[in-house]
Amino acid sequence: MSPITPPGETRERIYRFVRRRILEGLPPTVREVKEAFRFRAVQTARQHLERLVAEGSLVKVQGKSRLYRLPGRVETLLVPLLGRVQAGGLQVAVEECEGYLLAERRGSEEMFALRVQGESMSGAGILPGDVVIARRQPEASSGDVVVALVGDEATIKTLRLSRDGIELHAENPDFGPIIPRPEECTILGKVVEVRRYLEGFA
Amino acid sequence: MSPITPPGETRERIYRFVRRRILEGLPPTVREVKEAFRFRAVQTARQHLERLVAEGSLVKVQGKSRLYRLPGRVETLLVPLLGRVQAGGLQVAVEECEGYLLAERRGSEEMFALRVQGESMSGAGILPGDVVIARRQPEASSGDVVVALVGDEATIKTLRLSRDGIELHAENPDFGPIIPRPEECTILGKVVEVRRYLEGFA
DNA sequence: TTGCATAACAGACATTTGTCTGGTATACTC
């Protein structure tokens, strides 16, 4: 028999283990928890897990496999890193994406990522080669950094709402604002995160 | 019997279904696929899935539940987001970290994250409030952005190696270089990634 | 002591899930 640990201590470690596994994208089975902690009885793992559910640290779906989740929608998901976004819209772009990034999810929104191409947002610390992660949404507020499809190409700019319609502002004095006609501009999403990889990860 | 669809058409739809489920964080079981497409035989779903694996659109782990994944799999890692780093070094700081970030794993190196505090690196697009992710290492090359402990406090600067020793350069004309005496400066790690959260995630 | 809580174990049962063998039907090619 494993040594009996102080109340709650093992449970705390189990919580962290399960949490990590969930964040990594694959919640463990009861028996995987058992194995990880070298319990000799499945029930030991199960008791701890059920306690964690009872106290609200975890939630689960009865009777299904690998269905322990974190409460409050703090989950992760794989975000497709889009290559070239063209007029076809996002659907096609997602199909032929370059790869996937990990990101925290809030709610169940659809997210996508895009590589920054020019200097136009340098003033906001968004440099060429950076990756922006955006939540897909058709509208945004004044001041938001958005991914917009203007004519035939996706661009990243700061949105300004004026009484005449929308304006897309660069954050760089060398670039003037874009004031598109409504029919030639679609907001694809709002940028929620910027990442720069200084090493590796092309 | 369900109507027979053109070759590959159902499979294409199954691929999209599975991919979506994986991106959402919970790969489906074979029977969930069966149900979603209203097949009456599990085998029908399985055949399609196996074909997708055979042609490389999906990968899976034999015999385990919910183990269909996307190819080019992302290895993940939880990186401790350190609060205040002081002379004690990283050990203590990791103990009392503010939380964890998800990051792609590169090798098995120790990583840590730190919140940017001042304007001194603004010229390199590293702004106050950003989070830098660093690989722990005691040395770095000239030109690397590093996290260094100078005297009593952790700072993020660009490293320059001169014949007199090391120099820490800010990327902002308002800040002069720091030329520390060797014994009062320790390199904690090299910055490999910069993140900025434009929404939520304190 | 008794009672109660926690931690851990042993062994089983039941459901879910992955896998397999064999079948029917349609379409295409030779």
Add this chain to the structure above:
DNA sequence: GAGTATACCAGACAAATGTCTGTTATGCAA
């Protein structure tokens, strides 16, 4: 026609997984 490929179905087996009943041990408090 025979042969082959695809799509789909039926039913079963087996492994993985969730769940349950009952047990021992330790510590704490009435």
